[in-house]
Amino acid sequence: MQREWLDPYLLDVQAVFSSAEERFQRYPEPLVGHALEQLRLLHPSRKESGHSCIGYITPLWMQHTEGLPSEQAHLLSTACLLHMLYFLNLDDVMDEPTEESVLKLSLGNLYYVDALQTYGALFESSSVFWIHFRKVILDWAVSVNGELHLDYFQQNPLLIAQKASPSQIGIIGALLLLEQPDRIVPVCSAMNIVLMTLQMTDDFTDTKQDAVHGNYNSYLSHISAALQQEYLTHPLKDSIHQNVFNSHLMNSYADIAHHFNRILATSNSSLPQFISLNSYLCNTLVQAVHDIIGHKQRLYRGGFHYWISESQPELSDEEQADSV
Structure with a gap:
């Protein structure tokens, strides 16, 4: 593909x-x-x-x-x-x-x-580019320091995109070179959805690592909010550890990404590449959730069934036909 x-x-x-x-x-x-x-x-x-x-x-x-x-x-x-x-x-x-x-x-x-x-x-040096440059770096600095004591994901999921705000410099610079400064704010707003989804997929993948090191993680924040508990990055409460693979919570986390993906897809300011990349990231997140749920279901069916399903190679269409 x-x-x-x-x-x-x-x-x-x-x-x-x-x-x-x-x-x-x-x-x-x-x-x-x-x-x-x-x-x-x-x-x-x-x-x-x-x-x-x-x-x-x-x-x-x-x-x-x-x-x-x-x-x-x-x-x-x-x-x-x-x-x-x-x-x-x-x-x-x-x-x-x-x-x-x-x-x-x-x-x-x-x-x-x-x-x-x-x-x-x-x-x-007199270009407005450097004003935007400074703002982007300030947003990044505020974000990485704010994670220590603010639960950004619960305030607004888009706030976790600020950690990646330097990624906006390329699109800002390109629009200024094209003499289209009026497009900077709406296009960067669309880009923030992509950066948010990228951070969500990374956080879901890095859940265990972030839990060990006490790094802010939007999925762990999501679990805490669902349990109506304050999210403390370290040490995590046992109830959060116990719900990391909760199927309902994993799916509702992915639903948040899909909600913003629909917003992006209907935005007049979004670049088509933004929509393509964000859809790919959403699908990647959903697939990761499905893989974990499938793994859990095989475990529930018993040890022998799990060993068979995990150890047998996947058959081709011809091999499947031969086995019938």
């Missing part, structure tokens, strides 16, 4: 990644090797990295659908990719400090400097 938000733009994406790689080759040892490895792990050729393209691909969308000049689109996309790597490293250090924290922070600052230089090649 074609990823409509990514596959048509892979040649441009590859050019952007090659541009970033050229920059990283000039980094000092041993940082260059680590930078190239982080870039490789982020490449959309890796199946699990495809949806994370939202942080850098929007200028490439605007190149093909809105007429943004190719050189500007590639340069802005490269800056966004560098900036994205900076925030990914920063988030890793904040979520789970390790022995590599110094390495990640060092690399992050190199990414940040290169990103600023690249943005500077597109926007003069």
